[in-house]
Amino acid sequence: MSSEPALAVLASGSGSILEALLGERLPVAFVLTDRPCRALEIAAAHGIEAVLVERTSFGPGFDRAGYTDQVLAALADRGVGTVAMAGFMTVFGPAMFAALPGRVLNTHPSLLPAFPGAHAVRDALAYGVKVTGCTVHVATVEVDHGPILAQEPVRVFPDDTEATLHERIKAVERVLYPSVLREFLS
Ligand code: GRF
Secondary structure (H helix, E strand, C coil), X not given: CCCCCEEEXXXXXXXXXXXXXXXXXXXXXXXXXXXXXXXXXXXXXXXXXXXXXXXXXXXXXXXXXXXXXHXXXXXXXXXXXXXXXXXXXXXXXXXXXXXXXXXXXXXXXXXXXXXXXXXXXXXXXXXXXXXXXXXXXECCCCCCCCCEEEEEEEECCCCCCHHHHHHHHHXXXXXXXXXXXXXXXX
């Protein structure tokens, strides 16, 4: 058993990026989600501890600081030293970045600083760009604005829908994120 600080992956969706990290044998020790989602099943199938900290239980006005504190407690309990957000759809309060400065990473489906936010693929299509892509960056309190670690371009095809374009971007993310994380951890 390693005494290295553990790597946690945070997800909200289909978990295909998590699956890619596991496929590339990244040492994922803990998975946390903010809603019931397939990422929990993927963790279970790999024998990795997973917890659901459901954002809907933090009130209609969303208690962001309270949510952040609960996630931080779960991470601290498992000795987590690096967090990889992989499609995690809840924005943390400042306490997250104070507790793990420079140790929270994110993958985003656009070439930042273009198209930050939750609808990056839709926004890129609507703008009419011919090339978009993905960005792996250090997450900071300002959403999608942290230091960029790596980027890859993806061509936009004339008949692309949000779904087809996002799937091509995710195929690139599934290669880029594991390699950046591996280097980050080494
Ligand atoms: C990725 O495109 C990620 O950049 C975005 O959400 C997607 C996650 O995909 N924030 P999945 O749930 O891992 O399939």
